[in-house]
Amino acid sequence: xxxxxxxxxxxxxxxxxxxxxxxxxxxxxxxxxxxxxxxxxxxxxxxxxxxxxxxxxxxxxxxxxxxxxxxxxxxxxxxxxxxxxxxxxxxxxxxxxxxxxxxxxxxxxxxxxxxxxxxxxxxxxxxxxxxxxxxxxxxxxxxxxxxxxxxxxxxxxxxxxxxxxxxxxxxxxxxxxxxxxxxxxxxxxxxxxxxxxxxxxxxxxxxxxxxxxxxxxxxxxxxxxxxxxxxxxxxxxxxxxxxxxxxxxxxxxxxxxxxxxxx
Amino acid sequence: xxxxxxxxxxxxxxxxxxxxxxxxxxxxxxxxxxxxxxxxxxxxxxxxxxxxxxxxxxxxxxxxxxxxxxxxxxxxxxxxxxxxxxxxxxxxxxxxxxxxxxxxxxxxxxxxxxxxxxxxxxxxxxxxxxxxxxxxxxxxxxxxxxxxxxxxxxxxxxxxxxxxxxxxxxxxxxxxxxxxxxxxxxxxxxxxxxxxxxxxxxxxxxxxxxxxxxxxxxxxxxxxxxxxxxxxxxxxxxxxxxxxxxxxxxxxxxxxxxxxxxxxxxxxxxxxxxxxxxxxxx
Amino acid sequence: xxxxxxxxxxxxxxxxxxxxxxxxxxxxxxxxxxxxxxxxxxxxxxxxxxxxxxxxxxxxxxxxxxxxxxxxxxxxxxxxxxxxxxxxxxxxxxxxxxxxxxxxxxxxxxxxxxxxxxxxxxxxxxxxxxxxxxxxxxxxxxxxxxxxxxxxxxxxxxxxxxxxxxxxxxxxxxxxxxxxxxxxxxxxxxxxxxxxxxxxxxxxxxxxxxxxxxxxxxxxxxxxxxxxxxxxxxxxxxxxxxxxxxxxxxxxxxxxxxxxxxxxxxxxxxxxxxxxxxxxxxxxxxxxxxxxxxxxxxxxxxxxxxxxxxxxxxxxxxxxxxxxxxxxxxxxxxxxxxxxxxxxxxxxxxxxxxxxxxxxxxx
Numbered sequence: 006x007x008x009x010x011x012x013x014x015x016x017x018x019x020x021x022x023x024x025x026x027x028x029x030x031x032x033x034x035x036x037x038x039x040x041x042x043x044x045x046x047x048x049x050x051x052x053x054x055x056x057x058x059x060x061x062x063x064x065x066x067x068x069x070x071x072x073x074x075x076x077x078x079x080x081x082x083x084x085x086x087x088x089x090x091x092x093x094x095x096x097x098x099x100x101x102x103x104x105x106x107x108x109x110x111x112x113x114x115x116x117x118x119x120x121x122x123x124x125x126x127x128x129x130x131x132x133x134x135x136x137x138x139x140x141x142x143x144x145x146x147x148x149x150x151x152x153x154x155x156x157x158x159x160x161x162x163x164x165x166x167x168x169x170x171x172x173x174x175x176x177x178x179x180x181x182x183x184x185x186x187x188x189x190x191x192x193x194x195x196x197x198x199x200x201x202x203x204x205x206x207x208x209x210x211x212x213x214x215x216x217x218x219x220x221x222x223x224x225x226x227x228x229x230x231x232x233x234x235x236x237x238x239x240x241x242x243x244x245x246x247x248x249x250x251x252x253x254x255x256x257x258x259x260x261x262x263x264x265x266x267x268x
Numbered sequence: 269x270x271x272x273x274x275x276x277x278x279x280x281x282x283x284x285x286x287x288x289x290x291x292x293x294x295x296x297x298x299x300x301x302x303x304x305x306x307x308x309x310x311x312x313x314x315x316x317x318x319x320x321x322x323x324x325x326x327x328x329x330x331x332x333x334x335x336x337x338x339x340x341x342x343x344x345x346x347x348x349x350x351x352x353x354x355x356x357x358x359x360x361x362x363x364x365x366x367x368x369x370x371x372x373x374x375x376x377x378x379x380x381x382x383x384x385x386x387x388x389x390x391x392x393x394x395x396x397x398x399x400x401x402x403x404x405x406x407x408x409x410x411x412x413x414x415x416x417x418x419x420x421x422x423x424x425x426x427x428x429x430x431x432x433x434x435x436x437x438x439x440x441x442x443x444x445x446x447x448x449x450x451x452x453x454x455x456x457x458x459x460x461x462x463x464x465x466x467x468x469x470x471x472x473x474x475x476x477x478x479x480x481x482x483x484x485x486x487x488x489x490x491x492x493x494x495x496x497x498x499x500x501x502x503x504x505x506x507x508x509x510x511x512x513x514x515x516x517x518x519x520x521x522x523x524x525x526x527x528x529x530x531x532x533x534x535x536x537x538x539x540x541x542x543x544x545x546x547x548x549x550x
Numbered sequence: 551x552x553x554x555x556x557x558x559x560x561x562x563x564x565x566x567x568x569x570x571x572x573x574x575x576x577x578x579x580x581x582x583x584x585x586x587x588x589x590x591x592x593x594x595x596x597x598x599x600x601x602x603x604x605x606x607x608x609x610x611x612x613x614x615x616x617x618x619x620x621x622x623x624x625x626x627x628x629x630x631x632x633x634x635x636x637x638x639x640x641x642x643x644x645x646x647x648x649x650x651x652x653x654x655x656x657x658x659x660x661x662x663x664x665x666x667x668x669x670x671x672x673x674x675x676x677x678x679x680x681x682x683x684x685x686x687x688x689x690x691x692x693x694x695x696x697x698x699x700x701x702x703x704x705x706x707x708x709x710x711x712x713x714x715x716x717x718x719x720x721x722x723x724x725x726x727x728x729x730x731x732x733x734x735x736x737x738x739x740x741x742x743x744x745x746x747x748x749x750x751x752x753x754x755x756x757x758x759x760x761x762x763x764x765x766x767x768x769x770x771x772x773x774x775x776x777x778x779x780x781x782x783x784x785x786x787x788x789x790x791x792x793x794x795x796x797x798x799x800x801x802x803x804x805x806x807x808x809x810x811x812x813x814x815x816x817x818x819x820x821x822x823x824x825x826x827x828x829x830x831x832x833x834x835x836x837x838x839x840x841x842x843x844x845x846x847x848x849x850x851x852x853x854x855x856x857x858x859x860x861x862x863x864x865x866x867x868x869x870x871x872x873x874x875x876x877x878x879x880x881x882x883x884x885x886x887x888x889x890x891x892x893x894x895x896x897x898x899x900x901x902x903x904x905x906x907x908x909x910x911x912x913x
Contacts, residue, residue: 014355014358015355015359017351017352017355018352018355018356018359018367021348021352022367022370022371025370025371025374025425025428026370026374027385027389028382028383028384028385028386028388028389028425029374029377029381029382029385030385031385031388031389031395032381032382032384032385032388035388043388044391044393044394045393083280084280084281084284085281087277087278087280087281088277088278088280088281088282090274090277090278091274091275091276091277091278091279091281092275092278092281093274094274094275094277094278095275095278103282103285106285106286106289106290107281107282107285107289109289109293110289112482112530112531112534113482113486113527113530114482114483114485114486114487114503114526114527114530115483115486115487116486116488116502116503116506116507116523116526117296117486117506117523117526117527119507120296120506120507120510120519120520120523121292121293121295121296121523122292123510124292124295124296124299124510124516124520125288125291125292125295125296128295140288143284143288144284144288144289147281147284151281162639162641164637164638164639164641165641165642165643165644167606167608167628167635167637167641168635168637168641168642168643168702169643169654170607170608170627170628170629171606171607171608171628171629171633171634171635171703172629172634172654172655172658172702172703172706173629173655173658173659173706174629174654174658175627175629176274176627178658182654183643186645187644187645201375201376204378205378205379205380207379207380207489208486208487208488208489208503211507212507212510221378222378222380225378225380225381225384226380226489226493229380229383229384229387229493230492230493233384233387237381237384238381238384241377241378241381241384244377244378244381245373245377248373248376248377249373252369252372252373252376256365256369
């Protein structure tokens with residue numbers, strides 16, 4: 006896009022991307038604004054970052070969100086990966102139905118999932134809080150891992166595993182030496198996507214979080230309805246930078262891993 | 269090979285699915301046929317009242333509104349996202365990587381914060397109005413925020429990455445020599461596009477339509493925040509009935525209706541494309 | 551168990567296998583001697599790969615026994631069998647480099663580091679890949695992957711090496727070279743090779759013995775020239791060496807030759823041990839290079855019309871259409887041929903050039 010002449014096609018891409026980034030840029034800009042309201046520019050300041058560090062409630066919400074996203078994406082990674090492997094070896098008449106049910110949580114509008122969980126957890130008399138949040142989030146994280154790992158397994162050359170068996174590896178050893186390394190990228194992408202989805206979810210969380218526990222998106226949501234403090238801008242800027250750094254690092258890692266030898 | 273016990277690995281998934289997916293869904297179905305009792309919750313007595321209640325013009329309008337918004341969102345997403353995915357697929361490998369990165373970064377940041385960005389931009393004293401006033405294009409601030417267009421902007425914005433990814437995946441997989449062959453056989457650019465390109469990327473487009481239409485039926489919080497309670501969607505209605513309204517059976521009936529509609533969409537998608545996987549997601 | 555050079559190393563007894571109710575192998579029995587190069591030859595779907603996979607332990611037969619050095623290994627998993635495989639797709643581990651691929655089997659067995667180093671080096675040198683240890687499979691060409699796959703399968707010094715169409719993905723020239731190298735390798739190591747292919751040229755060039763499979767059963771087995779010269783069935787005659795198969799009625803028998811009559815003329819075939827009565831319906835196989843062609847009719851000959859000829863594999867193939875519509879293909883070395891397309895010609899061969907096939911009652 007730099008060297009070549011600006012064709013209508015690249016111009017269009019640039020324009021859409023620009024509009025896409027507009028709201029983000031605005032949020033980042035106003036995080037450095039020395040004013041309470043995001044209306045006019047009053048000069049550069051880091052005061053919202055300082056206030057953010059002091060805002061115990063917001064930090065608590067951030068911590069909750071991180072714990073929740075980590076726990077549910079990890080649980081989903083384990084259950085989803087095992088499930089993908091297990092269903093590959095399974096011949097069951099109800100398998101199609103079960104696989105459909107397992108992926109249902111991402112096929113339904115979130116609102117339905119949220120209200121259904123709310124009613125169901127009340128029925129089971131589970132105390133609303135971190136536990137119910139983790140269960141609900143795990144349920145919509147599993148399909149991402151499950152589908153990605155299964156797609157990888159289906160696309161894998163079966164004779165690679167057979168070769169390991171042929172060379173003397175037991176089934177378990179074959180799994181850890183061959184299968185796992187080969188499906189690891191899929192597990193990781195599913196896990197990362199799950200983490201992002203969980204970290205960002207508001208609709209389902211709002212039904213099952215309980216009266217006292219708050220996640221970051223819930224905090225932002227209530228503020229959006231009542232009044233936003235610029236600390237949120239500051240926090241968002243920090244998250245944005247973290248995301249960009251993470252993506253760049255993983256892209257660089259992938260390139261290094263692709264070129265050199267493994268292990 | 270001897271039958272190993274690998275299938276045991278599927279047990280956690282199936283148990284979880286039965287307990288936390290099938291269980292809740294069946295419970296919701298059951299509740300939707302139960303009788304509401306104001307104040308005390310509901311009574312297990314079979315009734316169709318909850319579904320009959322939906323015939324009330326207020327709720328019908330609500331469904332219609334949601335459907336219209338979802339349709340408009342999807343249509344705009346197709347108009348913006350298809351050309352984007354198409355142009356993206358024609359870039360060099362490096363260009364693709366860069367654009368993919370740029371598309372994904374907003375996707376990974378909080379959707380609520382991005383909505384907040386739109387509030388800042390669109391509010392009466394906001395950036396957009398200031399810009400337009402300064403340019404002399406308008407005399408007084410536009411009232412975009414808390415209106416239908418604002419909701420539409422927010423919805424399209426939130427769901428555009430899904431459409432782009434779906435279309436891009438499909439364009440990426442396409443065999444361009446087929447287009448060249450069509451041109452070689454005398455098809456005009458437009459005709460080659462319509463008969464070959466569009467035809468071959470249709471699965472991606474369809475999957476993009478599903479990936480934007482289904483969630484947009486339920487994304488009530490965008491309408492809440494950008495629409496300022498003026499637009500009541502099914503999602504808001506369900507939430508309202510579930511929490512403040514305290515009518516769980518009616519909320520369940522509404523949710524069942526919504527679920528039926530989205531399942532119908534997915535079924536249609538499967539019928540039309542003959543695949544079960546949504547292109548661009550996995 | 552070693553009782554001299556010609557002892558049996560592997561025996562299949564009455565192996566049957568079906569997939570989803572469709573029978574793939576209908577009772578295969580086979581004896582393979584130590585150090586032998588045996589080729590399982592056949593068209594796709596004949597059961598050759600399934601047979602190989604059953605020997606490797608990657609499939610379990612429905613019934614029958616697999617005896618490795620006299621011990622039934624049918625219930626042993628692949629990792630417990632002293633047999634290694636070179637897979638059709640090579641099946642190199644994509645996340646390991648060449649060295650790690652070859653060393654894998656030794657690592658599993660817990661061989662000490664120094665010995666692994668030595669043996670991997672030796673194995674890579676054996677296939678002339680000692681400089682590529684650090685490369686990943688993705689960085690190798692098809693031929694190189696092939697070599698690595700062979701080195702990896704041989705590192706364990708298996709009693710039997712199984713090769714599943716290993717040259718199928720290579721181009722013609724490389725295939726010829728690899729045929730030679732594989733044969734040389736097998737002779738050096740003295741390892742028993744069981745080789746699966748659908749390519750008769752590979753089978754003839756490399757094998758000590760060819761086992762021709764058809765529809766899950768053994769059609770014929772024997773040394774390459776034995777099958778080539780004495781095909782027992784029309785299928786064997788056509789599959790090995792692409793012989794022409796012709797039908798006729800026995801007219802007379804004399805001096806070890808049978809005279810056959812057909813709609814397009816007469817022809818000779820060598821008599822075999824079975825009796826022939828005049829009037830018997832017989833089938834004979836005759837190879838293209840043994841068919842004589844002339845402009846003048848002879849006492850015993852077939853009449854036909856030359857069709858457009860083609861040059862392939864260093865040979866000229868001349869199809870001649872007979873009066874009943876059937877086609878006889880004549881082959882000649884070089885590219886010179888005196889007859890033009892459309893010309894009427896007469897085909898003839900000596901009695902010892904044609905073999906009677908499909909003789910139902912075998913002794």
